[in-house]
Amino acid sequence: MRIMSYILGLFVLLTVLINGCNAEDAIPEETVSEKANSEEIIETAENEEKIEEKKTEIKASDKRQKPAECEGSKISFDYPPVDLERTTYFEPLGLMSGSHVTPVDHHYFKAMGNAEPVDVYSPASGYVTSIQNMKGPWRDIDSGEMIENDFRLVIEHTCTISSIFIHTTTLSPKLAAVAPEPGSYSSVRVPVDAGEVIGTYYTNIDYNIVDTEFTLTGFITPEYYVSEAWKTHIPNTYEYFNEPIKSKLKEISLRTEEPIAGKIDYDVDGRLVGTWIKENALDKIREDSRSRELNSISFAYDYIDPENIVISMGEYNGEPEQSSIKGNKPDPAEVSVEDGLVKYELVSSGYFDGDKDWDWSYLAKGIKAKNYENVNGIVLVQMLEDRKIKFEAFPGKTASRVTKFTENAEIYVR
Numbered sequence: 001m002r003i004m005s006y007i008l009g010l011f012v013l014l015t016v017l018i019n020g021c022n023a024e025d026a027i028p029e030e031t032v033s034e035k036a037n038s039e040e041i042i043e044t045a046e047n048e049e050k051i052e053e054k055k056t057e058i059k060a061s062d063k064r065q066k067p068a069e070c071e072g073s074k075i076s077f078d079y080p081p082v083d084l085e086r087t088t089y090f091e092p093l094g095l096m097s098g099s100h101v102t103p104v105d106h107h108y109f110k111a112m113g114n115a116e117p118v119d120v121y122s123p124a125s126g127y128v129t130s131i132q133n134m135k136g137p138w139r140d141i142d143s144g145e146m147i148e149n150d151f152r153l154v155i156e157h158t159c160t161i162s163s164i165f166i167h168t169t170t171l172s173p174k175l176a177a178v179a180p181e182p183g184s185y186s187s188v189r190v191p192v193d194a195g196e197v198i199g200t201y202y203t204n205i206d207y208n209i210v211d212t213e214f215t216l217t218g219f220i221t222p223e224y225y226v227s228e229a230w231k232t233h234i235p236n237t238y239e240y241f242n243e244p245i246k247s248k249l250k251e252i253s254l255r256t257e258e259p260i261a262g263k264i265d266y267d268v269d270g271r272l273v274g275t276w277i278k279e280n281a282l283d284k285i286r287e288d289s290r291s292r293e294l295n296s297i298s299f300a301y302d303y304i305d306p307e308n309i310v311i312s313m314g315e316y317n318g319e320p321e322q323s324s325i326k327g328n329k330p331d332p333a334e335v336s337v338e339d340g341l342v343k344y345e346l347v348s349s350g351y352f353d354g355d356k357d358w359d360w361s362y363l364a365k366g367i368k369a370k371n372y373e374n375v376n377g378i379v380l381v382q383m384l385e386d387r388k389i390k391f392e393a394f395p396g397k398t399a400s401r402v403t404k405f406t407e408n409a410e411i412y413v414r
Contacts, residue, residue, distance in 0.1 A: 073158040073159060073160045073161060073213065074161075074213070075124060075157060075158060075161060075240070076239075076240055076241060076242050077123035077124045077194070077240055077241050077242065077245065078123075078124070078194060078195070078242050078245065079121050079122070079123045079124070079194050079195040079245065080121060080123060080241070080245050080248065080249065081109070081120065081121060081123050081163065081165070081205075081207045082109045082118055082119065082120050082121065082201065082205060082207075083118050083119040083120075083121070084245075084248050084249070084252065086111055086114060086118045086119075087109050087110065087111050087118060087252060088110050088111055088112040088113075088252070088361075088362065088363055089109075089110050089112075089252050089253070089254050089362075089363040090107060090108075090109055090110075090249055090252045090253045090254065091107055091108035091109075091110065091253075091254055091255075091303070091304075092107065092253065092254065092255040092260065092261055092262030092303050092304065093105065093106065093107060093208070093234065093237070093261055093262030093263060093264050093303065094262040094263050094264050094300070094301075094303035095108075095303045096298060096300065096303070096310055096312040096322050097322060098320055098322075099290070099293055099294070099320050100293065100312075101293040101294065101296045101297070101298060101312045101313065101314045101320055102264075102275050102292075102293060102296050102298050102312070103262075103263070103264040103265075103266070103275075103298065103300055103303065104264065105208055105228070105230070105231045105234045105264055106164070106166065106206040106207060106208035107206065107207050107208060107237065107261075107262070108204055108205070108206055108207075109201070109204070109205050109207060110203065110204055110360075111201070111202065111203055111204075112203065112360070112361050112362065113361070114202065114203070117169060117170060117200035117201060117202055118200060118201050118202070118205075119197050119199075119200055120165060120168055120197065120198055120199045120200055120201055120205060121195055121196065121197060121198065122155055122163070122192040122193065122194060122195065122196050122198050123157075123163060123194065123195075123240075123241070124157045124163075124194045125157070125191075125192065125193050125194045126155045126156050126157035126158070126162075126163075126191075126192060127155065127156050127189050127190060127191055127192070128153055128154070128155050128156075128175060128188060128189075128190040128192055128198070129154050129155070129156045129162075129187065129188065129189055130152070130153065130154035130185070130186070130187060130188070131151060131152070131153055131171075131175065131178065131179050131180060131185070131186045131188055132151065132152040132153075132180070132184075132185045132186075133149050133150065133151055133179060133180045133181060133182045133183065133184055133185075134150045134151070134152055134166075134182075134183075135150050135182055135183065148169075149169065149170070149171075149179070149182060150167055150168075150169065150182075151165075151167075151168040151169070151171060151179065151199065152164070152165065152166045152167075152168075153165045153168055153171075153175075153198065153199070155192060155198075160211055160212045160213045161209065161210070161211050161212075161213075161240075162209070162210045162230075163207065163208075163209055163210075164206075164207070164208050164209075164210060164230070165198075165199075165205060165206065165207055166205065166206035166207075167201060167204055167205045167206055168198070168199040168200070168201055168205060169199070169200055169201050169202055170199050170200045171198065171199040172196070172197055172198050172199055174190060175190060175198060175199065178190060208230075208234055208237070209234070209235060209237055209240050210230040210233050210234065211233055211235045211240075212230075212233050214233055214235045215232055215233060216232050216233070216234065216264070216265040217265065218263075218264075218265025218266055218267050218268075218274065219231075219232050219265050219267055219275075220267040220269055220274070220387065220414050221277075221414050223286065224277055224282075224285060224286065224292060224414070225289075225292070226286050226287065227285075227286065227287050227288055227289040227292065228289045231264075232265075234264060236259060236261045237249075237261045238250065238260065238261050252363055254304050254363070254364070254367060255303065255304050256365055256366055257305070257306050257307075262303050263301075263303075263306075266298070266299070266300045266301070267414060268333060269386055269387070270336055270337070270386040271332065271333055271334070271335060271336055272299050272332040272333075272335035272336070272342070272381065272383060272389065273299050273300065273331075273332040273333040273335075274298070274299060274300070274332075274414065275296055275297070275298045275299075275300075275414065276296065276297045276298075276299075276389055276391070276412035276413065276414050277292065277295060277296055277412060277413060277414060278295040278296070278314075278410060278411075278412055279388075279410070279411040279412060279413050280410070280411075281295035282413070293314055293320070294314040294315065294320065295314050295315075296312075296314045297311070297312065297313050297314065297391060297412055298310070298311070298312040299311055299332035300312065300332075302324075302349075302369045304351065304367050304369065305351070305367060305368050305369040307328070307368075307369070308324055308328060308349060308369035308371070309324065309325045309328045309329075309331065309332065310322055310323070310324055310325075311323055311324075311325060311344060311346065311379060313393060315393075316377070316393050316395060317377075317393075317395040317396075323346035323347065323348065323376070323377065324346070324347050324348065324349040324369070324371045325344050325345065325346070325347070325371075326344075326345035326346070326347045326371060326373075326375060327345075327371075328371070330342060335381075335383065336383060336386075337383045337384070337385065337386065339383070340382060341380060341381075341382045341404075342380070342381050342382065343378060343379070343380055343399060343402065344378065344379040344380075344381070345375045345378060345398075345399055346375065346376055346377040346378065346379060347371045347372050347373070347374065347375055347376065348371070348372050348374070348376065349369045349370060349371045349372060350369070350370060350372070351367050351368070351369055351370075352367065352368050352369075352370050353366075353367055354366075375398055375399070376395070376396065377393060377394055377395045377396060377397060378393070378394040378397045378398065378399060378401075378402040379391070379392070379393050379394070380392050380394070380402065380404070380405055380409070382405075384411075387413055387414050388411060388412070388413050389411070389412050389413075390405060390409050390410070390411055390412075391409065391410055391411075391412050392405050392406065392408055392409040392410070
């Protein structure tokens with residue numbers, strides 16, 4: 001009986017090994033542990049060594065197959081992120097406003113005056129891998145609707161390309177079934193199809209694409225952005241959409257200057273332009289994006305009208321502040337160590353559609369930022385080294401009253 005059992009077990013094992021050698025890519029879907037524990041293979045103790053060899057072979061085959069999932073990961077989308085017919089306009093990357101001191105890494109779709117929610121789509125197939133419910137009930141300023149939830153969604157289209165939505169107000173039934181409570185986060189893996197409705201938004205929804213195989217070159221010290229690891233991997237959005245979606249997005253874009261998608265990385269080594277971090281805050285900014293924003297200064301360009309220069313400060317008279325520069329000079333892209341002390345006069349600005357004050361309620365093309373004359377403050381800045389500056393703001397002062405730094409001046413680096 002023992003001999004018959006041995007012969008039967010050996011025959012089955014040889015059959016499995018021969019089939020595996022002849023059809024390496026035809027490994028059954030059952031797991032390695034299931035294979036190792038199948039009754040046919042472990043029928044006799046004498047075959048343990050060969051069993052281990054087979055398990056190793058299966059694992060090696062699995063490893064060979066996994067990288068193939070990432071090959072050819074550069075994809076393009078046939079569907080828009082939202083219903084474009086009911087969306088008023090599309091804002092570019094790079095806004096600096098309030099606590100967004102550094103240029104923002106996402107777009108804004110705006111649906112102005114809509115009484116009903118607008119559908120949100122998955123632009124390509126993939127998996128929803130993250131759902132964050134950022135806050136509880138609030139009233140939408142424009143629509144007047146009570147919003148019960150505010151969701152941030154991540155859709156993994158490939159192992160390197162993802163879509164991120166913020167301010168999705170309702171979710172599709174299958175996503176709502178796994179959504180967390182307000183103030184909570186869930187790691188999920190829910191499949192979605194290209195063009196599938198995943199939720200809705202009212203007046204505003206944020207959107208951006210992340211491609212980890214692409215890295216922006218205008219961040220001199222990417223380590224400062226580790227708390228938002230995706231920020232250095234924000235590509236040109238339009239390159240990921242096929243026609244006619246690409247053209248439709250451009251049709252409703254507020255920005256008409258290239259790059260139409262906008263820009264967020266302005267650092268140039270040895271020049272003032274770009275973002276600087278307060279030297280005495282370096283230890284806490286790497287893991288806290290809010291702290292980084294409030295301890296930053298950005299010398300950059302308006303996200304709709306790049307001819308207008310903006311100084312965005314994490315702290316100005318106790319609050320974050322963005323101001324334009326009177327006369328738009330000197331251009332920070334031209335300021336270096338050799339220029340010594342530089343004085344900027346800060347002014348407010350507004351957007352104009354031709355000669356008309358643009359009020360954000362409709363799509364306009366060729367919008368220009370125009371600076372007002374009244375000076376509301378002064379900034380002194382001096383590049384001490386290629387990656388170090390001395391900076392001080394003087395709210396409410398005029399140029400004639402500011403001639404040098406005081407003991408309040410601080411050092412910023414990058």
